[in-house]
Amino acid sequence: MAGVDVIATAMNGANAQFIAQLYAKWVEAPNSVDPDFAALFAALDDETRSIMMDATGASWAPRPKAFGPDEAEGAAKPAKSTTSPAETRAATLDSIRALMLIRAYRVRGHLEAQLDPLGLKQPGHHIELDPATYGFTAADMDRPIFIDGVLGFETATLREVIAALRKSYCGEIGVEFMHIQDPAQKSWIQRRIEGAPWLNAFDAKAKAKILNQLTEADSFENFCQRRFVGTKRFGLEGGESTIPALHSIIETAANAGVREIAIGMPHRGRLNTLVNIVKKPLVQLFAEFGGASAKPDDVQGSGDVKYHLGTSTDIVVNGNKVHLSLQPNPSHLEAVDPVVVGKIRARLDMAGDRTRKSAMAIIMHGDAAFAGQGLVYETLAMSQLIGYRTGGSIHLVVNNQIGFTTVPAHAFSGLYCTDVAKAVQAPILHVNGDNPEAVVFATKLAAEFRQEFAVDVVIDLVCYRRHGHNENEEPAFTQPIMYKAIKALKTTRALYAERLIQENSVTADEAKAMVDDYIQTLEDAYKGAQDYKVNKADWLEGHWAGLKQADEEAERQEEVTSASLEQLKEVGAAISRPPENFDLNSKIARQLEAKKHAIETGEGIDWATGEALAFGTLMLDGHRVRLSGEDCQRGTFSQRHAVLIDQTNQNEYTPLNNIRPDQAHIEIFNSLLSEYGVLGFEYGYAVSDPNVLVLWEAQFGDFANGAQVLIDQFIASGETKWLRMCGLVMLLPHGSEGQGPEHSSARLERYLQLCAENNMAVCNISTPANYFHALRRQLKRNFRKPLVLMTPKSLLRHKLCVSSLSEFAPGSSFKFVIPETDELVAPEKVKRVVICSGKVYYDLLAERRERGIKDVAIVRLEQFYPFPVKNLKAAIEAYTNAEVVWCQEEPENNGGWTFVDRRIEGVLTCLNNAAKRPRYVGRAAAASPATGLAKVHAAEQAALVNEALSV
Incomplete structure (x- = not known):
């Protein structure tokens, strides 16, 4: 196809006349031109015809084939020409030149269109649209030229051709369409534009x-x-x-x-x-x-x-x-x-x-x-x-x-x-x-x-x-x-x-x-406006009928977010069952076996399995699920594998869509490399259908920075400004694991700064079961709110970050705060309560067990906003003599500290405990969210864990 590009390029600009003459010469006598050009024209004869079709919208016959002595008797013979070679050459050149001029108008005629109502931008003269560029002179303007049906003419003078072209392409509509690669689309536009039917x-x-x-x-x-x-x-x-x-x-x-x-x-x-x-x-x-x-x-x-x-x-x-x-x-x-x-x-x-x-x-x-x-x-x-x-x-x-x-x-x-x-x-x-x-x-x-x-x-x-x-x-x-x-x-x-x-x-x-x-x-409406009052809002009608505006209750337990054991096992079986005759990657096969074992034993359910159980049980309840983001089918950290790929033929299989025949479906799309556009798309999807769980996952949490306008102007404030609810879920991988500043923080503090008027939920969840309940409550409420989730990275495979099947089953629910889970000394003898959130909990837990500390309790704040005052109070009120610290791995000016400081103080004020204010433990304030040096990271992490546990 390179030759086609040569011809196409040659048909614009100074080479046009030379190519036209050379092509006409080759048609007459193939051996009379340079061997390279002869080979090009011979190889591209049919392609050249396609170019001419592109230029004309008509069909050109290929060069007549010469009949050799071995042709079958009675084969059709070409009619004997009555014109001289010179006449044929001249007519062919005329046609080719005219067609190249026509194509030039189709490509560039818009440059001379009369588009400006103010008349300030006068169209200029463009050499590509000048007949002289193609070898025509003033003497040629009224000579008939054969153009085979183009512009509605079989034969037309050059003057007629140019008039038709200028009317079609240089009037008050200018059309750019020749950049389109689909011939059908170009032909469609061409047929409706030429002749200026408007x-x-x-x-x-x-x-x-x-x-x-x-x-x-x-x-x-x-x-x-x-x-x-x-x-x-x-x-x-x-x-x-x-x-x-x-x-x-x-x-x-x-x-x-x-x-x-x-x-x-x-x-x-x-x-x-x-x-x-x-x-x-x-x-x-x-x-x-x-x-x-x-x-x-x-x-x-x-x-x-x-x-x-x-x-x-x-x-x-x-x-x-x-x-x-x-x-x-x-x-x-x-x-x-x-x-x-x-x-x-x-x-x-x-x-x-x-x-x-x-x-x-x-x-x-x-x-x-x-x-x-x-x-x-x-x-x-x-x-x-x-x-x-x-x-x-x-x-x-x-x-x-x-x-x-x-x-x-x-x-x-x-x-x-x-x-x-x-x-x-x-x-x-x-x-x-x-x-x-x-x-x-x-x-x-x-x-x-x-x-x-x-x-x-x-x-x-x-x-x-x-x-x-x-x-x-x-x-x-x-x-x-x-x-x-x-x-x-x-x-x-x-x-x-x-x-x-x-x-x-x-x-x-x-x-x-x-x-x-x-x-x-207008006057009548103006008078009527003096006494007009809005009598209803339209935001909870149509597809949103039956939903309500949320009240001020921050810690309500929604409709049941648990699922039956039968549903859980049915979904668990489906997500661990590859199809027959499917060449599954051996590493993924081991993962599926692990999922199967966890479901059958009811123990060791990890983050990705908890997520799949949430999706699958919602689908069995009749809700569609839509998940998009960069590489989210596999998951950035190879944790999800929601779409399996056959290693032989690359066929795709989605286990969650094969639970049972009558289920709702999940759509999981690896998005284009865009945050702003894709997050906006998913927000638009979520505000249109309240019965679908819509999720967007950032490849790394801080990538959401590129969509900050959508977060500020739509997700955080759309309901209060425009009365438009939205149940969109944002999954933002977050946690300091020594991967440098750009792959550590999802900028939790920015979302918390946007929180007010019960506008959204912001969570940093530490167990697969709580993640399961958080996802399911999005559709089990009688209202919709955005959910911003700090999701884990290293915890995806952490041996302690697992849940039992009973924590998903009837009797279980979302936990706003998770109290101490280990056996410690009597509560009144506990010297310190460490309140934390997310991944740092497991660092604290491991170190505390390693050191055998029994007088430091660890309480997990699973939901930052709406702030769970009642649940936090219940989790810490027994520790009457303990000091309270807030521990985070983010720098002091990042993370949750500035948000929770006064709120924890408000809870302590309501108690008779000795502590009246929390103390901060974590990294020092920093301009960058994390160090890029692994050794420095490890030292900082060890220091903050040690300080949190040292009484």
Whole structure:
């Protein structure tokens, strides 16, 4: 295929004429060209034809085969040519040159498209689109050329060909699609673009419909500007074509079978989209402008500014019911992108739709954010992966040609803000936002393409921003020329209305009536907003019906989290049973035997087996499980092996999906190397389906740092800001084992700093059984909260970090605090109580037993938040004369110390014990979470263990 690349490359640029002449010469006389080129052309004759098909969209016959003397009698003979060799050569050259020119327009015609409504970016002259580049002169413009059906012509003059190309590719829609490798996709776009069908695509009724949609968009912004002077709303002025664009996408998708659409967007234009697309009541929005809450008084939560909020509704499009939702999100640009696609994946999975055609994501972007935010690529990169595909998203870039005050020359390095989308071979449709018909045509085309090929599509809606970044800013400070042009430009709605009146598609009275009617609707809603109060919240309806808002009880025992012995043994048998005729790795075979032995004896159940028992028993209860993360099928530490690989043929087998025939299933996906994007996807999945256990595992706990925006803005605060519950579990490997600063700490302190208002649970669990109960309680509650788990590394195989089967069975439950388990002296004679959490417990326990210490008790805090006051009090109140220390292996400024210090003091204050405050034992404060030197680590660990146990 290297030769194909040579030909393809040669068909662009200065070599084009030379290659065309050489190829024509070879067709006439193969021996007349350089032997290397002759060999290339001979080897690639059919490939050359494919290139020509690529360039033309038509079929080219291969070079006629010469019949030799050994041919069978009666074989067909080629017709005798009536043209001279010189005429054949000239005609062939003409055709090849014309086809190369046509291909150049398909590849680069968008560079001369009329895309800027402001007229500031004048298309330049590009040599690739110049006929002279391909050997044509002015004398050739009106000579007929055979192009075999391309552009609808069998034979056409060069002038006709260029006119058709410029109309198709250099008008107010510019198309980038020749980077796509799938010939069917390229051909599909080509057939629908060539001939510029949008120029005659709409009758008077359709045009009036577009005008009415523009009227609603334009009138809403004007009304808000007049009624709420000085209020920030991040209006859509200059990009009003966004509203007809969204209507077009939604209508086209609904007609094609989409029944649910989730929209993610930044703040610009959100209010307009809320009322004119997602049908949020105007009276409610205007009440919020006046300072009213978006939630009822009896529902807790901090709320958020109006241009961050979302809503949902059901609409009917041509008889098809479609559920629309606009996702709430913060000002962190693009953070909502993976959340939206995660939500759509959940909906598709709930519906069992493997075609991925019944639900769709529309993701809106600003131009600077699409080019500048890495999360855009992370989201695009997921689009065709097995565990994350959603049938393609439609990306609508509202291209204001400026980011805050930053011009494109400072905002991105490529030709367009949308260049990153080429990485996933998405077609890109650039369209002039001041041509609403072109916009509607392009968006309809995008939705049809998505439904046909189940891939992402990008629409670059080139427009402008009439005001500053918000309505109170002066944009002329930094962009005087742009804003001089904007000030002189009529609105998109005004220009379109004038055009339709001029062509008699609507009358002036009809255009005015559209404005008057909508203004009256706005005025009525404005008056009604004065007395409006929200009477209910919609957050516990639909799929969330039956769940409740959590109360303030921090240490409730949920519905039963234990499982029956029958279920436990059934799951245990399945996870230790490889299929027949399966070439299992010998090391894994030994692990499965160990699991089998632990289940049969009821002793020695390790962390990974406890986890599998939680998953399997939930599945037998009817709950699906979804686990994703980097290398999570095997597990970073080779502990999980939830998916077995045949060593001969690499076939996969998931034991948990083979417990019994009628069970729910688990999906376990090794994710792409992304934290921000994948965690956002899983959050979106979890907020969409409360009946699935959704888990994301970091390869090492601190890798979650790369997703901090998602953690801060969605996971920790999504419920209080937007009334959106989430039961997502984050598994973060944590523990100091001398592996250096980047593989030690999951940054427990950061999650604890985010804890308030009972917003999530944060645990550092020390036994497989408690891990089992923590996972199961996620779905056994009548509410959902995120769960952040510091998970072990060395403890995965620690001989003491095991549980018995009885600790999973009826009568067992989650333990917020685990009291002392060894036999010590009488409680009143204990001199010290060491409170700790996680892995350091086993270091303390081993050393205490080694030294035979009997007067130091060790209590494990399994859940940091909500803080278990009652359970901790019960665990330490008997030690009336003991001092209390908090022991951790993290540096003093990390880990749990600053969080538990005053809380432990509060517990001690309620007791009659001698101790009134805990004392810290652990590593000194440090800028880095751990040393990178094994000897230093070992010395530090030994010192803190010794100090904790030395009375």
